[in-house]
Amino acid sequence: MQDTIIERIDHTVDGVASLTLRADDGPLAPWEAGAHIDVQLPNWLTRQYSLCGDLDDREHYRIAVRQDPLSRGGSEYINLFLHKGQRLTVSLPRNHFRLEKAPSYLFVAGGIGITPILPMMQAATSAGVPATLLYVGKAHEAMPFATELRDRYSTGEQVILFETNHHQRPDFAAIAATLSPQTLVYCCGPESMLVDVERAFLARRTRIERFQPVAKTFGPNMSFQVFCAQSQRTVDVDADTSLLEALLDAGYPVGAGCREGVCGSCEVGVVDGQPDHRDDIGAPQGRMYACVSRSLTPRLTLDL
Template identity: 60%
Template sequence: MQRTVLEQAEPIAEGVVSLILRGAEGPLAPWEPGAHVDLALPNWLIRQYSLCGSPADRDRYRVVVRHDRLSRGGSEYVHLFLRTGRTLDVSRPRNNFPLLPAPEYLFLAGGIGITPIVPMLAAAVAAGASATLVYVGRTVATMPFADELRTGYGDRVRVYATEENGRPDLAPLAAELSPRALVYCCGPASMLDAAEAVFSGQRLHLERFRPTVKEFAPDRPFEVHCVRSGQRVQVGAEESVLDALHHAGYPIPSGCREGVCGSCEIAVVDGEPEHRDDIGAPPGRMYCCVSRALSSRLSVDL
């Protein structure tokens, strides 16, 4: 974790606050557009937020937090109790939503899903690519960055306030794209589902706030062999690999516990994992908060 100080906390839209976190012990770890960090809050919760400042600024991170009416304690604490001057631990950035090189981009953002898109749009424009942003929210007043994006990028940015304009039709947008264009989408499940229905193949890249609903066979017990220590850990049918390893003395980092943040990634040496995450684990890796085993034993690099 990196030690930071909350330098600034200010409202930037209805129910949305921007946090500027200054490195307390020198430069912060580098990051690229699409990255997020785990923020350890003083109420013992860890929450994930996309970085939306400038990757060139190694002294500060910027994150933006919407006050969720169904908050599990994270956004509520940030909005009601967090004050400037507070020391906060922040993880090194992770990027499960990287911006790949392309001559053309379509960015789709819904509500607070604008946060990873802001530095992506800046990077795409700086690289000389053709880039369009479609930004959807309930009203302009609830949409962070709406005014500055329209001012800074002009016709590249199309803002849709659904209470006034309804939702945009994505099909005409798809028809306008060249075959080499990439589409990046972050927002609520309804927007992601609509994007998946219109854009297909390798061109569409999504980042989810919540896991998708999936069906799997009933959970069953299995064994995890920790290769480096030689320890064998039994995983019960009603516990996760993450919890079983924690109980066995392995302090694996974790954040969302839903398979969407990637903080609990471990290396698999042998055996067949059952991947249940929404990120797409790389070969030889698994996210142990939700994923399990199809084989009777998994060997992991612990």
Template identity: 60%
Template sequence: MQHPILDRVERVADDVVSLVLRGADGPLAPWTPGAHVDLALPNLLTRQYSLCGDPADRGRYRIAVRHDPLSRGGSEYVHLFLREGRTVAVSPPRNNFPLLPAPEYLFLAGGIGITPIAPMLRAALAAGATARLVYAGRSTASMPFATELAAAHGDRVRIVSTAADGRPDLAALAADLGPDALVYCCGPDAMLTAAEAAFPADRLHVERFRPATRTFAPNAEFQVHCARSGGSVRVAADESMLDALHHAGHPVPSGCREGVCGSCELVVLAGEPEHRDDIGAAPGTMYPCVSRASSHHLSVDL
């Protein structure tokens, strides 16, 4: 973990604050657009936030947090109790939403979903690509960084107030795309679902803050062999693999416990995992917070 100092708290939209974290002991770990960090809060909660500042600034991280009164307590603590000058624990950045090279990009953001998209837009333009952003929210007052992005990038940025103008026409945007363009989208479920219907799957990249609703086969019991320790752990049908490993004395770092952050990634050495995450686990890996086994046994590097 890194231990930067909370240098500045700034209100950037209705119910949204920006936090600037300054490295206390030298440069912070490097990151690329689309990356996020785990923020370990003093109330013992750990939450994931996308980095929305400048990757070239190794001295500071910037994140933005929307106050959600129905959340599990992380955003409420940030808004009501976290103060400038406090040292916080922050993980090294992880990137499950990387910006791939392309000559043209369409970026779609909804509300707080602008946080991973903003540095992507800057990086794409700096690389000489053709890029535009369609940024939607109920009103401009609810949309963090809307004024900042419009001022910096002019007509490359289109701000859409859905209360006044309705939702963006994604089918029209899809029809206007060049043949080699990539689409990056982050926002509420309704926007992601519409994007998945409008754009070809091989050109669309999305990041979810909440797992998609899906149906899986009923849970079955299986065994996990921990190759490094030599132990074997039974995973009951009514518990997660992550919890079973923890209860057996094999704790795995974890964050969201919903299959969207990637902090609990394990290397699979043998057996067939049943992937239930929303990241798209790389071959030979799995996320035990939600994923299980298709085979009766798994062997993992633990």
């Protein structure tokens, strides 16, 4: 964990707070485009936010948070109660949305989904890789960082703003038909837009980041056992208990952020057995996310 101080709070558009954090003591951990951090709030909540600052600025982190009318307490607290000079503890950066190497990129962002895309656009253009950003929002004045993008890039060419109050949402199928097969597509935004992008770009490489899990249907939960290889202990996981809850109850210090399978803070190593992956990240081989995933075998061996 890292101790930070809020150096600035900017409300670039109505209902969005942009926080610039600096280290309280020593340098901040390095990060790459697509990374996010856990933020421990004074109201005892922990929330995950994409880093959206300047990749060349290694002294600060920047996050941006839109106030959600259905907030569970995180976005509302950040927008209404945090103040300059306040201390916040944040995690080391984690990255499940890495910018892979490609000969060209198409970035698609909707609303606050611009946050992980901003540093991706910077990384691509700084490396001299052709990149286009399609940024969709109701109107310019409601789109976080739209002015920053217009000042930094060639609008109409590198950055194309779609204001849905005046125009329809982009025709993603038509756009897909014009792209080179080698172009890598990255997208973050509201679920309805993500679904449209997935359909339009189905036949090519597309990377999606969601803020909320996709509704899925699984079979009934079954109880299973977990053998923790390092400590040589066995933990029982009941059908009505998550793997994360069982591990925490047994005293294992597993991270617990979103508890919805989208942030990756509860990642654990799998030594043996077959996990039932229920996350929205896509667990790498030999890993699983304990908050939502379970076991397809009666026994799992974890690297704990």
